[in-house]
Amino acid sequence: MKNIRKTTRLGRFAQEEDGGLVIFSLFLFVCMLLAVGIGIDVMRTEMARTRLQNTADAAVLAAAAMEQDLSPEAVVRDYFERAGLSANLTGVSVTAGVNHKTVTAQTNTNLPMFFLGMVGIDKMEARSAGTATAGYTDVEVSLVLDITGSMGRNNKLPNLKNAANDFVDTILDPTQPGSISLSLVPYSAQVNIGPEMIGQLNVPLAHGYSHCVDFEPEDFNSAAVSLTKQYAHMQHFQYYSSATTPIDNPGCVQQEFERVTAFSQNATALKAQINQFEARANTAIHLGMKWGVALLDPSMQPVVANLAAAGKADSAFVGQPYAYGRSNTQKIVVLMTDGENVNTTRLKPQYYDSGDEILRWHQQSVNAYAATQGRNYSYYTTTKYTSTLADSMLEDICDAAKAQGITVFTVGFEVTAHSGNVMRNCASTPSHYFDVEGTEISDAFAAIARQISTLRLTN
Numbered sequence: 420m421k422n423i424r425k426t427t428r429l430g431r432f433a434q435e436e437d438g439g440l441v442i443f444s445l446f447l448f449v450c451m452l453l454a455v456g457i458g459i460d461v462m463r464t465e466m467a468r469t470r471l472q473n474t475a476d477a478a479v480l481a482a483a484a485m486e487q488d489l490s491p492e493a494v495v496r497d498y499f500e501r502a503g504l505s506a507n508l509t510g511v512s513v514t515a516g517v518n519h520k521t522v523t524a525q526t527n528t529n530l531p532m533f534f535l536g537m538v539g540i541d542k543m544e545a546r547s548a549g550t551a552t553a554g555y556t557d558v559e560v561s562l563v564l565d566i567t568g569s570m571g572r573n574n575k576l577p578n579l580k581n582a583a584n585d586f587v588d589t590i591l592d593p594t595q596p597g598s599i600s601l602s603l604v605p606y607s608a609q610v611n612i613g614p615e616m617i618g619q620l621n622v623p624l625a626h627g628y629s630h631c632v633d634f635e636p637e638d639f640n641s642a643a644v645s646l647t648k649q650y651a652h653m654q655h656f657q658y659y660s661s662a663t664t665p666i667d668n669p670g671c672v673q674q675e676f677e678r679v680t681a682f683s684q685n686a687t688a689l690k691a692q693i694n695q696f697e698a699r700a701n702t703a704i705h706l707g708m709k710w711g712v713a714l715l716d717p718s719m720q721p722v723v724a725n726l727a728a729a730g731k732a733d734s735a736f737v738g739q740p741y742a743y744g745r746s747n748t749q750k751i752v753v754l755m756t757d758g759e760n761v762n763t764t765r766l767k768p769q770y771y772d773s774g775d776e777i778l779r780w781h782q783q784s785v786n787a788y789a790a791t792q793g794r795n796y797s798y799y800t801t802t803k804y805t806s807t808l809a810d811s812m813l814e815d816i817c818d819a820a821k822a823q824g825i826t827v828f829t830v831g832f833e834v835t836a837h838s839g840n841v842m843r844n845c846a847s848t849p850s851h852y853f854d855v856e857g858t859e860i861s862d863a864f865a866a867i868a869r870q871i872s873t874l875r876l877t878n
Contacts (some may be wrong), residue, residue, distance in 0.1 A: 463530060464530055464545045467530055468547050470504070471527075471528065471545065472547040472549065474498060474499060474504055474526075475525075475526055475547055475549030476551075478497075478498035478499065478524055478549065479495060479522040479524050479550060479551035480551045481494050481498065482494035482513075482551070483522040483552060483553040484553055485520065485553050491513045492513060495508070495511045495524050496511065499524075499526075504526070507528045508526055509526060510523075510524070511523070519552065519553070519746075521550065521552040522551055522552075523548060523549070523550040524549050525547075526546065526547045526548070527545065528544070529544055530545060556748060557745075557747060558590070558599040558600070558748075558871060559682075559715050559739060559748070559749070559750050560590060560599065560600065560601050560602065560753065560871065561711035561712070562583065562587075562602070562711075562753050563710070563752060563753065563754045563755065564579065564604070564606070564696070564755050565607070565702065565704070565707070565757055566605045566606065566672075566677070566696045567606075567607045567698065567699070567700055567701055568607070568701065569698070569757055569758050571697075571699075572698075573833065573857075574857075575757055575832060576696060576697075578857060579696075579832070580696065582860045582861040582863070582865075583693045584693060584694070585861060585865060586753075586864040586867070587686050587689050587693070589869070589872060590871050590872060591686045591689075596684060597735040600684060601682075601683055601684065601689060602679065602680065602681045602682055602711070602714040602715075603679065603689055603692060603693070604710050605672075605677055605679075605696060606703065606706055606710070607672060607700035607702065608670040608671070608701045609631040609653055609670050609671040609703060610632075610679060610706050610709075611629055611630050611631050611673065612630055612678065612679045613630050613675075613678040613679060614630050615725070615726055615731045616630070616679065616731075619722050619725055620644065620645075621645070621646065621647055621648060621649045622649070622651070624652050626652070628655040628673060628781055629653070629669060629671040629672070630671070630678070631652075631670075633652070636804065638650075638709070639705065639709060639812040639813075639816040640819060642819045642820055643716040643718040644709075644716070644719070645718070646722070653671045654670075654766050654780070655669055655673075655781055656771075656780035657669045657784040658786060658796050658800055659796075660786045660787060661787065664782050664783065665781050666783070666784055670701075674695075676692050679710060681723060681726055682723050682727070682732040682736040683732065684733050684735065701761050702759060702760055703760060703763060704754070704756050704758075704759075705760060705810075705813035705816060708752070708817065709816050711752045712816055712819065712820045714740065715751075715820075716823075717741065719740055723736060723737065723739055723740070724737045743824055744824065749826065749871075752820060752825060752826070752828070753828045754827065754828070754829045754845065755829070755830040755860075756834065756838065756842065757831075757833055757834060758838060759834070759835060759837060759841070760806045760841075762802050762806050762809075763803040763805075763809060764800050764801070764802060764803065765800065765801055766780065766785070766799055766800055767799060767800065767801050785799050814845065817844070817845035826851070828846060828847070828851045828852075828867045829842040829845050829852050829853070830842070830853045830860065831852070831853070831854045831855070833855075833856050833857075834854070839852075853866070
């Protein structure tokens with residue numbers, strides 16, 4: 420009987436369900452504690468990583484700044500030392516060039532785990548890295564300015580001088596020597612490149628009075644000026660009346676201040692040259708643009724090196740113009756005119772083929788000499804190309820420049836509708852064209868200068 424009672428009690432105990440959830444609840448509670456603990460460990464790791472990341476970001480930004488004169492690695496290490504994290508800085512790498520700097524900092528920490536150790540993870544790594552790149556874009560600028568006779572009216576030349584002087588001051592940064600070059604290209608009926616530059620080209624010299632090159636229409640299909648192709652030396656003459664003997668207003672201007680200045684960063688000298696400009700002769704926009712673009716083409720590197728050796732270019736720019744597509748490099752033409760292309764006139768070859776004839780045209784205008792012979796000046800002259808063809812050549816050289824990635828800004832200064840359309844089409848985009856009157860030219864040049872300055876800084 421007693422055995423029967425024991426069996427019954429044991430059976431009832433085995434069937435008893437009260438408290439059965441306690442064990443399961445305890446198991447869940449332990450799991451929850453473990454999950455919370457793991458979360459705490461992960462959060463601690465992420466907080467440590469975030470602190471390292473923030474320190475690395477601040478350090479590399481300071482170290483990469485172009486204004487920073489200290490060693491980039493020393494700057495990074497100083498940041499981590501001040502933050503009490505020197506032991507967590509695992510590496511610093513620096514890549515620097517003439518116009519850019521990249522600094523990278525790598526960090527790591529191994530945190531002991533309070534709860535993950537229960538599942539076999541004693542430590543957890545918290546790696547981070549920060550990289551900063553800063554630099555100045557190297558900028559090559561050709562400033563192509565119209566100094567034709569029409570600029571002598573309506574106060575246009577003084578307005579241009581003020582605008583161009585401010586432009587020079589804005590874009591040339593004395594704190595970053597060698598990072599921006601300015602080539603000044605004054606033009607009228609021709610562009611005088613000076614004896615030093617013309618001497619490096621294949622141009623058989625016909626005289627020593629002035630130094631302009633005559634191009635053919637096909638030459639405007641390329642941004643370059645060949646150093647081997649033979650070009651013609653521009654005749655030295657004046658077809659309309661001259662007030663003096665020798666002639667005072669030839670098609671190829673001859674004063675030194677009217678010559679091209681290549682690759683300069685001397686703001687004082689550039690402004691002094693601009694302030695001497697005089698309004699003379701007629702308009703050949705395509706020739707000004709041709710030389711403005713050519714001075715940005717890499718084929719001119721040996722010319723610039725030789726000009727620098729002769730003191731006619733800044734030695735800081737030896738090796739320029741840079742190759743197209745070079746990183747951190749901008750090439751820019753700013754082309755300004757107040758007129759339209761006109762027919763281009765030259766003396767007929769038979770009247771410019773002897774020393775006596777060359778001397779005659781240096782002494783007398785074609786008009787004056789023709790009058791002594793009872794003839795019209797057209798008897799001695801011929802049209803080399805028409806204004807329509809000149810517009811086409813301008814379009815070709817603008818297209819050649821843009822095809823090479825050169826940015827083209829154009830300024831129409833009190834121009835006709837026709838000239839405005841020509842200049843607008845030459846610009847990189849319609850927004851790169853400025854149509855201005857009077858003192859508005861200063862606003863246009865200032866806006867262009869600001870855009871160039873903005874392009875220089877990269878982060």
